[in-house]
Amino acid sequence: MRMSRYFLPVLKETPSEAQIVSHRYMLRAGMIKQAAAGIYSWLPLGFKVLKRIEAIVHEEQQRAGHIPMLMPTLQSADLWRESGRYDDYGQEMLRITDRHGRDMLYGPTNEELITDIFRSHVSSYKDLPLTLYHIQWKFRDEIRPRFGVMRGREFLMKDGYNFDLTKEDALHAYNRHLVSYLRSYERMGLQAIPMRADGGPIGGDYTHEFLVLAETGESEVFYDSDITDLRFGERAIDYDSVEQCQAVLEEFTSRYARTDETHDAALFEQVPEDRRRVARGIEVGQIFYFGTKYSDAMGAMVVDQSGARVPVHMGSHGIGVSRLLGAIIEASHDERGIIWPEGVTPFHCGIVNLKQGDAEADAACEALYAALDALGLEPLYDDRDERAGGKFATMDLIGLPWRITVGPRGLKNGVVELTSRRSGESEELPPEAAVERIAQIYGCATA
Amino acid sequence: MRMSRYFLPVLKETPSEAQIVSHRYMLRAGMIKQAAAGIYSWLPLGFKVLKRIEAIVHEEQQRAGHIPMLMPTLQSADLWRESGRYDDYGQEMLRITDRHGRDMLYGPTNEELITDIFRSHVSSYKDLPLTLYHIQWKFRDEIRPRFGVMRGREFLMKDGYNFDLTKEDALHAYNRHLVSYLRSYERMGLQAIPMRADGGPIGGDYTHEFLVLAETGESEVFYDSDITDLRFGERAIDYDSVEQCQAVLEEFTSRYARTDETHDAALFEQVPEDRRRVARGIEVGQIFYFGTKYSDAMGAMVVDQSGARVPVHMGSHGIGVSRLLGAIIEASHDERGIIWPEGVTPFHCGIVNLKQGDAEADAACEALYAALDALGLEPLYDDRDERAGGKFATMDLIGLPWRITVGPRGLKNGVVELTSRRSGESEELPPEAAVERIAQIYGCATA
Incomplete structure (x- = not known):
């Protein structure tokens, strides 16, 4: 994308309504604009990040064997009267x-609607196990919406629902979700710690929240510091293997990690003192097993191997897709702006032309643009006739992880400059080598 | 995808509420389920087609230089009071x-919200031309929702808005939309004819509707039969070229083609009698140029080259994304079910195993599945232990354009059967040749 053709309304001033850094930077970087209290338009840059996060969630859910679909935003009250939640x-x-x-x-969530779909179409254990999910806009009429997309009213969420014959099978689905969530968050550059949580209005004895540590988090969290050394990493996993999924659950949930809702001071005391941590966290997902709560209330039954009609065991599992943009920024920024992890960056790298209109510099930028494009990468080329300082400030604010700077002086020596947004380190190298480096970073095959 | 792991709730009976063929087949093929009057859940198969259509729309809009973003579903009434439409x-x-x-x-549409975004961020002609679009759920509280997704209440639509300094520039944007729409529909396997239309509540003197000819269409249409010979085809187009886009507009709109709203009997009489056609059509898109209607009402001004503040020229342009599923089925089906055009099919081909459990047949199916998957194609493998007749009926109903049938008898001769859903013709060939043929059809590179 060429900046001269893009819509990137960067703000010089910090909007006064924004109390936390992610909200400030999303407004200043031209990612969102408030449409009404707690309701946002996603401007082009924000929309691109939203789509990248959505794509990771889709990929990891489908890798786990979960099936995508889409339920509508509006629902009839009738189903909620059946479950008893319309009044609750x-x-x-x-x-x-x-x-x-x-x-x-x-x-605000879809347990009733998905249970209705299930009971209308499935009647035999032979069609189980089944996990359906969707990524759809939801609405919660928060009394005081704030913190931008972190606590908005209209928000995008992935919610998935598993249907299983037995509690044992349903707990395997629970574990599959835990594994797929760990993978998803790591691909987004986040460490999200599963913490024992409270069932809340959805209900459920088995439930974990995933929390990203950040000073601005809404929850107080208590954990054993050993837990922050855990990484899922690149390990292979067979999602059909009960043992493998269970082992991941045990690895990631055996150490003490709880929110204030479930905190147990006596248990916490048993963690060695030098490993006890009290901090704040942002909730970015939650998984539940709630058994037959909805299938009993709504008559979602299947015939089992013996011919008996039994209620199906269910769970529901959510990832806060739009909220994740805020969480990532809270966890990854500096005083100049956002620092996107490579996995979710809206553009793979920026190209800054120090002397727009200089024939050689223009040609070198165009050649870089074409080379990156040919690799399937999306560069953002600042081709405006602006001062270098302004171009750098914009690139730093919008947080692309890599920047290639092109100027007549460097080109005389056959080099451009490749700069890491995170470390701030720069390196001079020939344009082809810069492209090669970017390709390596993003795992592209080069000729 | 393996059928045994998918959620494809095919119905044997035709649901009584469905009056038209697309509605019947979408219900029977397990693509949608009604959640409330005029509101549908998109079951996995329907969701896949919806996503394919959405992807084509995104690709063609971005090819035309239009910029994706996303506005929320809920809006404040205040902006609609500004434009005067809240009461209208x-x-x-x-x-x-x-x-x-x-x-x-x-x-129900987004002129007010996008104009508000524009006026908040753009103040100079230097930032023009600009076309922003989004694909988002909308709601129209139809008094009698019917015909499934063709006339639902909650529906998915692409709506785009151009902002230009002059009427001339805005008409170029209008033409760009016309071209991009022709390309989009053709990629979906549809012929959609641009017809002169009525402005309606959005307003506008320049407006064309795109109509797909179908007996069940809601509009009566009148046209010169020569128009159905026109194809955009694979021609290259430079969207920045005013002349090229104008030439396409003239080519596709110079012949008589109008809906009943704008029909002019005297003009129609001038078409040679043997070329006059009266038929029915389904509206799948509409483009508008409405000048400064909203920019005047809402104060969306820019400074021009002379320093004067002038209202921006606008247009809006819509494609009915969810409705297109119905339109495609109305235009492409037979008595056995849907016939998906290759461009939008939910799976690229079906694999039917005539003897599930036979070691050789199972292995051949798995090998085909792996070979297609390696090409980046998605087969749907019917691996259930069912009669061949039932498997064929399901494949015909859900309408995958190609089917590979694998059975012990053919395998003895080293062949499988490749069948076209559209022509019904079958051919016996070695499995590798079948994969090669499918790869060619979908334009995949094979090793």
């Missing part, structure tokens, strides 16, 4: 009346 | 009150 859910549920006076709502 | 828009607008008593609405 408080004012955070946005209730709507259509032109015929029918009660509807903007879905 | 009738009961089809779903009006909502939030917990603080603020008036909101589920966006």
Whole structure:
């Protein structure tokens, strides 16, 4: 993309309404614009990151054998009356009346709707196990929306639902979700720690929240510092293997890690003192096993091997897709702006032309652009007739992890400059070598 | 995908509520399930087609230089009061009150919101031309929703908005949209004819609707039969060239083609009698140039070259993404089911194992599956222990354009059967040759 043709409305001033760094930078980098309280338009740069996160979630869910679909944003109140949640859910549920006076709502979650789909189409254990998921906009009418996309009212979430014949099978689905979530967050450059959590309005005895450590986190967390050394990494996993998934669960949840909701001071005391940590965390996902709560209430039954009709065992599993943008920025920024991890960056690298209009510099930038494009990478080329300082400030603010700087002086020596946004380190090298380096970083095959 | 692990709830019976063929087949093929009147869940097969259509729209819009973003589903009523449409828009607008008593609405279209974004960030002609678009769910509270996704209440639409300094520039944007729409529909296997249309509530003197001819179409259309010979085809186009885009507009709109809303009997009489056609059509898109209607009302001004503040010229351009599934099926089916064009098919081909459990047949199917997968293609392998007749009926119903049938008898002679869903013709050939043929059809590079 050429900056001269893009829509990147960067702000010089920090908007006064933004209290936390991710909200400030998302506004300043032209990623979002508030449309109403807690409701945002995703400007082109923000939309690109949202799509990258969504793509990682889709890939990792499907790798785990979970099946994508899509439920609508609006639901009929009838199903929620069946489960009993229509009255239980408080004012955070946005209730709507259509032109015929029918009660509807903007879905805050989808247990009822997916259970209705299941009971309409599945009646035999032979069709199990089954996990369906979708990534869809949801609405919670927060009384005080704030912190930008971190606590908005309209938000994008992945929610998945497993249907299994037995509790044992359902716990394997729970473990599959835990593994796929660990992989997803790591690909986004995040460390998200599974912590024992509280069931809340969805219910459930087995539930873990995934928390990213950050000073601005809404939850107080207590953990054994050993847990931050754990990485899922590149290990191979067979999602059909009960043992392998269970082993990952044990590895990542055996150390003490809880939010204030489930914190147990006596247990925490048993962690060696030098490893006890109290910090703050941002919740970016949660997994639940809740057994037959909804299948009992809504009659989602299957015939088992013996011919008996039994309620199906379920769980639900969520990732806060739009919220993740805020969490990533909270975890990865400096005083000049955002620092995107390579896995979610909106553009793979920036190209800064120090002397727009100089024939040689222009040609070198175009050649770099074409070479990166041919590798399937997306560079953002700042081809505007602006001062170098302004171009650098914009690139730093929007946080592309790599920048290639091209100027007449360097070109005389046959070199351009490759700069890491994270370390700030620069290196001079021939343009072809810079392309080769970027290709290596992103794992592209070069000729 | 293996059928044994997929969720494909095919119905034997035709649901009584479905009046038209696309609705019937989408229900029977397990593509959608009604969640409430005019509101659907997209089951896995339907979701896959929806995503393919969405991907084509994204690709062709970006090829035309239009920039993707995303606006929210819910909007504040305030912006609609500014444009004057809050009161004008009738009961089809779903009006909502939030917990603080603020008036909101589920966006049926986005002229106000995009104009607000524009006026907040753009103030100079130097930032023009600019076309922003998004693909987002919308809601129109139809009094009698029917025909499945063809006339639903919650529907997915691409809407794009151009901002230009002059009427001339805005008409070039109009033409770019026309070209990109022709390309998009052809890639979906559709012929959509641009017809002179009526501005309706959005307003505008320049507007064309794109109609797919089908008996079940909601509009009566009148056209010169010569128009159905036109194809955009594989021709190269420079979207920056005013002349090239204008030439396409003239080629595709100079012959008589109008809906009943704009039909002019006297003009139609001038078409040679043997070329006059009266038929029915399904609207799948519409483009508008409406000048300064919204920029005047909402103060979207830019400074021009002379330093004067002038209202920006705008247009809006829509493609009915979810409706297109219905339109494609109306245009492409037979008595056995759907016939997907290759460009939008949910799976590239089906694999039917005539004797599940036979070691040789199973191994041959697995080898085909792996070979297609390695090419980046997605086969759907019916690995269930079912009768061949049932497997064929399912494949025909869900409409995959190609089927490979594998059985012990053929394998003895070293062949499998490749069948075209459209022509019904079958050919026996070695498995490797079948893979090669499928790769050619989808333009995959083979080693």
